[in-house]
Amino acid sequence: MARYTGPTCKRCRRERTQICESRKCAAEKRPYPPGEHGRGRIRESEYLLQLREKQKARYIYGVLEKQFRNYYTKAAARPGLTGVNLLVALETRLDNVVFRGSLARTRPEARQLVTHRHVQVNGRTVNIPSYAVRPGDVVTIRAKSRDIVPVLGALELQGARQMPPWLSLDPDKRQISVLDLPERRHIDVPVQEQLIVELYSK
Template sequence: MARYTGPVCRLCRREGQKLYLKGDKCFTDKCPVARRNYAPGQHGQSRKKLSNYGVQLREKQKVRRYYGISESQMRKYFEAADKKVGITGENLLKILESRLDNVIFRLGLADSRAEARQLVTHGHFKINGKKVDIPSYLTSVGETIEVKEGSKSSVRFKEHQEGFQGNVVPWLQMDIENMIGKIISEPSREDIDLPIQEHLIVELYSK
């Protein structure tokens, strides 16, 4: 399945809530969800009661859109989570949070996961001293993520450095002066601040 390349604000409107896919725009009055809080399309304003399956499907789609992943990736992550010890839903979220593009976003080096994905693809980062340009790379505890020396002086990274608020999630550590982040632990469920009901996704895929 090809990656969605249309207006991402339509995705937020389809889910009926802000998914914060456009970075700073999501916090302004220009956010389409705030102005038109109904699904896009000709019949978007008609309210339909969802079945149990529909509720589960919407939750899964919402998570896919948060992290910018395809259906095949989502199913692969679920299968990996199901094989791990622990609660499957929480395992799934931990795997998604460990993606390199999400870690870059969580470190404050990108305004959105989409921007982080683009920066990774363009080869701006090193992990443990080696260049990695795969957004779906699953990071591990103890690894360091560093902005390449040649990229630190770019306007975009300077903006992120100057605007850094120090609000990195508890499982990450950030040295913003040197633009080096470190994964100090696995994320816990309490660390994941997204409004996700992961048990609905487990129910959907377990049918």
């Protein structure tokens, strides 16, 4: 499967917001798009604004276009606001839960922990980053992996990161409990989901 492996901060500059988890993001020093004509003024059409918002959400959660569209299709079929349903589906991805629960320092690192079979859900190893967790699920780092560097590094940063109210962490057991589905006010990603809905509704 194709996956972007270039500089993350280049995307931060393109979207003019911090997507990465770096403390020294290039977007802060150079808040304009990368490239020779980055400083040039571009007339931002309605379509461009919608596209940029969709790309921003994709980059934050590390989802490819086809999979992102599938998330949107399922969100539109559910009752409630399509945009909120979309963000809830992205937030409840297993790799995002590992990141939000402070068992990984970044989403890409959380994704790697999952694909390398370090993560269990309800006692069973799951190596699918897009696995959708549900209320009542218990996500743990398997016993042999509890003291690996990424996990220990993430736990050291735990105090500096706000735990979402829909998750609960037991750091000693390396265990995250999913208490509920997230509400929109608990999702702090800088995304205007309504613009994404407008883009896909055309």
